[in-house]
Amino acid sequence: MKVYNTITGQKEEFKTQEPGEVKMYVCGLTVQNYSHIGHVRGAINYDVIRRYLRHKGYDVNYIQNFTDINEKIVKRAEEEGMAPMELAEKYSNAYINDLKRLNVEMPDEFCRVSENIDKIIEIIETLISKGHAYESEGNVYFSVESFDDYGKLSGRNVDEMEAGSRVEVDENKKHPMDFALWKSYENDPTWDSPWGKGWPGWHIECSAMSMKYLGGSIDIHGGGTDLVFPHHENEIAQSEAYSGEKPFVKYWLHNGTVDMSGEKMSKSIGNTYWTKDLLEDFSSDEIRYYILTKHYRSPINFSIEELKNSSRSLKRLISTLGQLDKVIDNYKKNRDNDFIQEDFIDVIKSHRTEFEEAMDDDFNTAKAISVLHGLSKEINSFINSSDFKPNDNNIFILKEARRLFRTFADVLGLKLEPDLVGFEDREKFSKIMEILIDAREEARDNNYYDLADKIRDDLDKINIRLKDTPRGTTWEYTGDERDDS
RNA sequence: GGCGGCGUCGCCAAGUGGUAAGGCAGAGGACUGCAAAUCCUUUAUCGGCGGUUCAAAUCCGCCCGCCGCCUCCA
Numbered sequence: 129m130k131v132y133n134t135i136t137g138q139k140e141e142f143k144t145q146e147p148g149e150v151k152m153y154v155c156g157l158t159v160q161n162y163s164h165i166g167h168v169r170g171a172i173n174y175d176v177i178r179r180y181l182r183h184k185g186y187d188v189n190y191i192q193n194f195t196d197i198n199e200k201i202v203k204r205a206e207e208e209g210m211a212p213m214e215l216a217e218k219y220s221n222a223y224i225n226d227l228k229r230l231n232v233e234m235p236d237e238f239c240r241v242s243e244n245i246d247k248i249i250e251i252i253e254t255l256i257s258k259g260h261a262y263e264s265e266g267n268v269y270f271s272v273e274s275f276d277d278y279g280k281l282s283g284r285n286v287d288e289m290e291a292g293s294r295v296e297v298d299e300n301k302k303h304p305m306d307f308a309l310w311k312s313y314e315n316d317p318t319w320d321s322p323w324g325k326g327w328p329g330w331h332i333e334c335s336a337m338s339m340k341y342l343g344g345s346i347d348i349h350g351g352g353t354d355l356v357f358p359h360h361e362n363e364i365a366q367s368e369a370y371s372g373e374k375p376f377v378k379y380w381l382h383n384g385t386v387d388m389s390g391e392k393m394s395k396s397i398g399n400t401y402w403t404k405d406l407l408e409d410f411s412s413d414e415i416r417y418y419i420l421t422k423h424y425r426s427p428i429n430f431s432i433e434e435l436k437n438s439s440r441s442l443k444r445l446i447s448t449l450g451q452l453d454k455v456i457d458n459y460k461k462n463r464d465n466d467f468i469q470e471d472f473i474d475v476i477k478s479h480r481t482e483f484e485e486a487m488d489d490d491f492n493t494a495k496a497i498s499v500l501h502g503l504s505k506e507i508n509s510f511i512n513s514s515d516f517k518p519n520d521n522n523i524f525i526l527k528e529a530r531r532l533f534r535t536f537a538d539v540l541g542l543k544l545e546p547d548l549v550g551f552e553d554r555e556k557f558s559k560i561m562e563i564l565i566d567a568r569e570e571a572r573d574n575n576y577y578d579l580a581d582k583i584r585d586d587l588d589k590i591n592i593r594l595k596d597t598p599r600g601t602t603w604e605y606t607g608d609e610r611d612d613s
Numbered sequence: 614g615g616c617g618g619c620g621u622c623g624c625c626a627a628g629u630g631g632u633a634a635g636g637c638a639g640a641g642g643a644c645u646g647c648a649a650a651u652c653c654u655u656u657a658u659c660g661g662c663g664g665u666u667c668a669a670a671u672c673c674g675c676c677c678g679c680c681g682c683c684u685c686c687a
Contacts (some may be wrong), residue, residue, distance in 0.1 A: 137617090157687065170687040200685070283616055284683075330685080352687030356662035357616085359686090384618090385687070387680075421626065421636075427619080427680070434625060434637095441625090441636045447650070487628090495627050505652085512646090512651050577646060584648075595650050602650090 129184065129488040132425060134356060134380040135281050139490055144347050145378065150181050150188045153338040153377075155351035156238070156477040157361070159219035160204045161224050165401045165415075165430055167350075167388035172416055172541070173383045173424040173491075174350050175232045179539050180487050182409040191341045192235040193219045193334060196242050197317060197327050212317050213242065226403040229413045231541045237340055241333040245319045248328045248336045251370050252309045252321075264300040266312030272305045275365045281380060282357035307331060307362050316401040331362035335376075339367065349377040353384055353425075370450050384427040401430065410435060413542050417442040420493040420540055428571075442542075447604070448504040448543045449537075452530045454602060455511055459523045472510055476532055477504040483536055495538065500536050503529070514598075546605055565594070565601045 130139040144150050154174045157167050175192075181188050195201075196216035220238070227234070236426040241248075252268055255261035260274045272278045272286055279285055286305050308329035310321060318325040328336075338346055351360065360380065367376035388401075406415060418438040422428050479499055486495035507529050510516060536543045564583060571580040584594045591606045 155687070157683080164687090167687050173687095198685085282682080350687095353618085354682065354686055358684090359683060383687070385681070418625095423627080425618090426626090428682095429625095437625065437637055440638090444636080445679090451651085487636085492627075495634075496636070500637055508651055509653095512644095574648075575646080581647075588649090593649065596645065596648080597650075598644090 129491055131379050131381065132490045133378075134382050135375075135377075140379070142379070143461065144186070145345065148185065148187055150186045150348060151342040151346040152178065152181075152188055152190045152348040152350070153334070153342060153346055154190070154192045154235075154349070154353055155334060156192040156194050157223065158198060158200060159216045159223060161219060163223045163403045164386075165403060165406060168226060168230060168232075168403045168415070169386050169419050169428065170350070170352055170383045171227055171232050172230060172419050174381075175541055176420065176493060176539065177348075177350075177381070177491050178233065179541060180491060183535075183539050189342060190235045191237050191239060193337050194223075194238060194240045195330070195333060196240045197578075198330060201438050202315075202317075216240075216242075220395055222404070229407050230403070230415060230538075233541075233542065236459075237341060240338045241328060241337075242317070244333065244337055244340060245321075245328065247340045248332050249310075249321050251332065251339075252328075253364065254370050255309065255366065258369065260308055261365075262302065263323050266275065266310075266326060267300055267302055267308055268310035268323055268329075269306040270309050270362065270366055270369075271302060272307075272365065273303055275369050277368070278305075278365050279361065281361045281364055284357060284361070301426070307358065309366070322366070332366055334359070335363050335367040335370070338377075339371070344371055344373050346377055348379050348381055350381040350383070353382040356382055381424075383424045384422075386428045386430045388430055406435075410439070413446075413544065414439045414442060417497070421497055423494050424491060445500060445504055445537075446546055448507050449530070449533060450546055450604060452507060452526060453513055455493045455518055455599075456523060456526055456530065458599075459518045461520075472506075473528065475506050476503070476525075476529050479506070480532055483559055483593070484515075487539070491564065495515050496536070496540070503533060503536075507533070561592075561603050565603065568594075569601065 129142040131142045132139045154170070157163065175553075178188050178190050183243045194216070197212065201212050205212040208215060210218070220240075224234070224238075252261060255262065255270065256268065259271075261268050261270050285301075308331050310323055310326055311329055312324055312326045314325065317327070319327060338349065349360070349363075365377050368374050418427065418435050421438055421441075425436065461490055479502060482500055482502070483496050483499045486492045488496075507526075511526070512531075516522065533544075564587070568580045571577075571583070587594060587603070593604055593606050595602050595604070
């Protein structure tokens with residue numbers, strides 16, 4: 129398995145420090161507002177990476193943080209008229225809810241800055257005693273000049289950067305690139321520290337928490353590409369200066385951002401798509417599928433139009449699985465085993481290999497999904513071929529195919545279930561459909577096509593589509609048809 | 614100005630040296646009472662120019678266009 133490592137700029141063979149175990153830390157978000165499609169894109173990318181690592185047999189320990197205290201949270205709390213910690217609680221819960229609705233598995237642990245102040249203080253104290261940090265007016269700064277490797281992740285050189293060219297340099301800093309480990313702050317919420325009341329700087333939290341929850345050196349550290357500098361660069365500096373252990377992180381993974389019509393989506397531009405709103409109109413499968421048909425490192429130029437387009441592609445997979453279920457579930461014991469297509473087993477096996485090869489190559493979900501489409505086509509051909517007969521052998525083969533299909537879907541976190549909104553009592557509903565289909569069958573047998581077509585057309589209007597197949601009529605709920613206008 | 618990325622069929626998108634995956638949309642055909650679904654067939658030489666090579670979308674150089682980071686950001 130190969131993984132693209134930001135720090136080397138290359139795909140590297142993936143080897144964990146402890147055989148069979150992966151220590152993975154992903155930067156979460158500052159819980160100051162609802163999550164948007166960009167946040168969730170990362171969450172889905174890392175969710176799939178985690179699922180795939182587990183599929184490969186790794187035991188994955190996955191930690192994600194919440195930044196629950198900083199200037200922005202305080203500001204937002206004022207706007208919403210609540211206490212900062214209350215606001216953080218509100219939006220972290222909202223985020224967790226978004227993740228659940230998107231079928232994103234929960235991390236093994238969510239860690240919060242506010243709960244780890246002790247560890248942060250301990251690290252800062254050590255950094256000061258080692259000469260990597262200094263205190264000034266109640267603030268503590270990390271000295272970038274004290275750390276020779278500074279810039280190794282983002283490929284920057286301290287001297288060449290125009291620090292302060294766009295932002296005023298804090299006069300307490302010895303070097304313009306120095307960054308805060310501890311910030312002096314008077315009003316609540318604050319924590320006591322050897323340097324007075326205040327709170328941690330932004331970058332130190334991830335160093336502290338990844339070390340505390342996962343141990344010294346970790347295998348995978350993920351986040352958006354917009355975190356490479358300065359956040360992750362600073363994390364490396366702090367962590368390695370603190371522990372003396374290198375590397376702090378073995379593989380740095382960065383997912384691309386979600387842009388809006390060529391512009392980066394951001395709150396300041398106001399072109400944000402909130403996750404909760406998207407979930408009103410699209411299923412978790414539709415959102416995940418859309419995201420996963422693009423490589424995790426590529427930027428996504430988001431548009432509703434494209435999301436709809438990719439939904440049509442997703443439907444194809446759902447439909448295949450639906451057919452598979454029907455053929456298998458309707459099968460009744462049968463001794464007629466003369467049609468056996470042994471080589472279909474090989475077809476299934478080769479798709480398994482292809483899928484894994486795609487995922488082994490830096491989690492190429494786009495390619496993996498195309499393998500799924502290939503398998504879908506094979507299954508459809510098999511089931512719909514004129515000489516297909518559901519007998520013991522063929523049903524056995526189809527069950528294998530279904531199992532593989534499901535396995536792939538699970539790795540991608542796709543449910544591939546038909547949209548049944550409004551049909552909660554499905555069993556009863558199915559019986560009603562049977563009655564309708566029978567009645568229409570009879571109409572057709574007697575050449576009452578007008579009536580038969582009326583039944584079909586009327587059902588279509590309420591998003592139920594009938595399909596006349598060689599083995600009888602089936603129905604499916606097509607979901608709310610969305611206008612493309 | 615510095616660092617990084619991108620430009621592949623109408624649209625989305627894989628593909629990092631061996632002669633262009635897949636999906637959507639389109640066209641033709643099979644199936645159907647007609648449909649739908651499904652299946653089959655069909656549509657590109659890879660932003661431009663030059664170079665390296667037996668061989669390049671893939672490597673190198675230059676140019677054009679777009680974007681991200683350098684400030685909080687997933």
